[in-house]
Amino acid sequence: MSTRILLIEDEHSVASVIRKALMEDQYEVSLAMDAASAWDHISRWSYDLFILDVMLPGGNGMDLCRKIRKEGIHTPVLMLTALGSVDNIVMGLDAGADDYLTKPFKIAELLARVRSLLRRASAATPGSIAYTSRVNVLVFSDITLNLDEKNAQRVGRVIELTATEFRLLEYLMKNPRKVLSRMDILEKVWGYDFNLNTKTVDVYINYLRKKLEEADGSRVIHTVVGMGYILKEE
Ligand code: CA
Numbered sequence: 001m002s003t004r005i006l007l008i009e010d011e012h013s014v015a016s017v018i019r020k021a022l023m024e025d026q027y028e029v030s031l032a033m034d035a036a037s038a039w040d041h042i043s044r045w046s047y048d049l050f051i052l053d054v055m056l057p058g059g060n061g062m063d064l065c066r067k068i069r070k071e072g073i074h075t076p077v078l079m080l081t082a083l084g085s086v087d088n089i090v091m092g093l094d095a096g097a098d099d100y101l102t103k104p105f106k107i108a109e110l111l112a113r114v115r116s117l118l119r120r121a122s123a124a125t126p127g128s129i130a131y132t133s134r135v136n137v138l139v140f141s142d143i144t145l146n147l148d149e150k151n152a153q154r155v156g157r158v159i160e161l162t163a164t165e166f167r168l169l170e171y172l173m174k175n176p177r178k179v180l181s182r183m184d185i186l187e188k189v190w191g192y193d194f195n196l197n198t199k200t201v202d203v204y205i206n207y208l209r210k211k212l213e214e215a216d217g218s219r220v221i222h223t224v225v226g227m228g229y230i231l232k233e234e
Contacts, residue, residue, distance in 0.1 A: 159212065
């Protein structure tokens with residue numbers, strides 16, 4: 001039996017690119033372009049996965065996701081958001097989404113997430129935790145930090161971090177677009193007791209930059225001369 005995916009997306013160009021890619025990978029794809037027709041599909045047919053855009057005419061993807069869960073439907077939900085802020089992603093995960101992608105994304109990345117969600121769902125028995133597990137993830141721009149699994153990814157590429165680098169990135173990602181002094185960083189990441197100086201911070205910031213900028217990632221950790229560092233988009 002083929003795998004059925006309901007794609008809920010109102011932008012024609014995005015919807016057709018996604019649909020084509022999914023069909024090339026042998027998925028059976030239905031398309032709904034607004035919240036009402038999405039609900040019509042959902043209540044009538046059974047699917048293996050929903051791909052759900054947040055901004056929809058006649059409704060909001062978050063509300064739709066909540067409704068799906070409230071009805072006891074455990075089908076995995078991959079949310080698409082153009083909004084990109086941590087708040088929106090957290091809200092989506094709280095609404096019951098299993099994973100999310102921030103637009104713009106690469107189709108290869110979408111296909112990887114789809115495969116991973118379907119794998120998780122088929123490994124789980126209906127109603128088990130795997131469908132509803134909340135992902136404890138920080139997101140900044142195209143970087144994600146999974147606080148449970150202790151790993152970082154940039155555009156789907158896993159970045160190997162040491163424990164210290166992980167704590168440093170976690171601190172930066174919890175304080176985005178804010179200048180953080182070397183002293184702040186030293187205290188928060190290494191703790192008060194360490195007999196270290198702020199040069200340590202510079203060294204680790206450089207390690208982290210190298211890892212984050214491998215494979216052409218843009219610079220996100222910027223130096224603010226005389227003040228410290230700031231995590232922001234270029
Ligand atoms: Ca939309």
